[in-house]
Amino acid sequence: MTVRTRFAPSPTGYLHIGGVRTALFNWLFARKHGGQFILRIDDTDQGRNQPEALQPILDGFKWLGLDWDEGAEVGGPYGPYYQSQRLDRYQAAVKTLLDKGLAYWDYATPEETKAEMQAAEKVKLPKIYSRRWMAESAADRARFEAEGRTGSVKIKMPREGVCKFYDHVRKDVEVAWAGEQDIVIQRSDGTVTYNLANVVDDYDMKITHVIRAEEHLSNTPRQIFMLEGLGYPRPEYAHVPFVAEPGSKNKLSKRKIAKYLENNEFKKVYDHAKAIADRIGVCTAPEAFNPVLVDFYKQVGYLPAAVLNYLVLLGWATADNREEFTLAQMVNEFSLDRVVQNPASLDVKKLFAFQARYMQALPVAEKVELATPFLTRAGLPAEREFVARVVEAAGPRMTVAGDILDYDYLFLSDEQIAFDAAVATKHLTAAYKGAPAVPALKDALAKLRAVVASAEPFAHDTLKAATEALATTEGAKAGPLSQVLRVAATGREVGFSAYDTLAVLGRDRCLARIDRALRSLDHDAHS
């Protein structure tokens, strides 16, 4: 039998990181066993669906490299793969259940149902519907409808016995049928609910392994009841722990972003990405730009391999507790039996650490490829050779592709660089600390200009040697002196090595910028 797994997102928002983790497990299991992975769209709840919210989900999967054999966009032999197009199948299933006496028409109003549930809770009894408004015959239905009630269809759960099933993560599970509620399977408007649709779809699409989040464990008995009533075979189950929010075991929710931002480490990762997003203009509301959503990582230039590697370890580990996995290795080594039983909190800082490691290992040419679109979107020139030089010099400082924008001052025109005399003076003072006197900034700059003008070849080592030589004759320290040079050439105090910075910029641009700095000093002196 071919293994077939599925992931069924609702197009109600962007691709949730917890959802991706579950999808990844499904994908991995299917690939490992040479089976198929299906991407079905659970859009039964028309009210909450936004068609425009499906595309980012598909894009997210494509970006991660999680391909699907059947489903949205690609179709397949067991379609349609959109629940909204499968109503006839569901209605047929509801009819079968009704005909077999395993479901019934019910005429309780939402208020009446609510009242019963609240009463049950008050006296500490299980919340089981009394079936007071159950219609057992056509006459009953007519009577209720004459009262102006509209009916829904509820599943008629057994009131005795136990439901047993095996779960690849939870092992043997046993639940008393008596505790299971008669849930609505067809709403009064004729649409069906998740549990019914899910059972029908999994059967129609020949799903063999239902791998889903733990929150569905409690849904399993009633799904088993329905599928057996329908005469379907049972799939195998694996309920994986959900992904919890940072620092707690609550289920991760994209709506609680404001709360997560109170966490310092979470905020650091967010702010880093936000700065990039602001530069390229993707940033909209926090609702859409959110570390809980995969799109966040895609937007600022994380590597899919790093995200996937982090995610696979959220609830799964090998016996040797290794941490680095390529996608192929994951496929090879994945096993449901080694899925952890407890929820794992999302730790974006650790994800960031994976990203840093993966990025460091990436060849310069590939980094250039990834960084270029960020420059372009920020309106900066992105000449290939030059970008490569910057990327090379930045080395491990570039953690995500968008970090190239940290070096925007290398791409801006010389006129756009603002020289800050006060900052330069600060470093100059530091350079001459201990020396008899600190020279005027203008004089120091002139001497540094000579270093830049004469270094041959114009490269890190010669610039360093010349600056050090100057420092020696001046009785100053070369380090802070190079900072003066950096400030003059870039307008910044931080970046990669000052000498590398000059070398990347090239002699002409360095001189032009230093000259501009000198002129600004003249200007200040005259005004």
Add this chain to the structure above:
RNA sequence: GGCCCGUUCGUCUAACGGUUCAGGACGACAGGUUCUCAACCUGUAAGUGGGGGUUCGAUUCCCCCACGGGUCACCA
């Protein structure tokens, strides 16, 4: 509230019932390196929720408790 699931450093986790001061990773902290910022190197602190059993021996098996979570009301 009923039912169900879970509980190893702050976080992710490893540990055939016995090679263990309970191991690794991220983070934190300290030091080294250093022209700034990173990176890198070295080191330190940090954990089996509590109580009972079973056993020669429990992180591991059983029970109770506590805590956390999920689910049940026309969301998926």
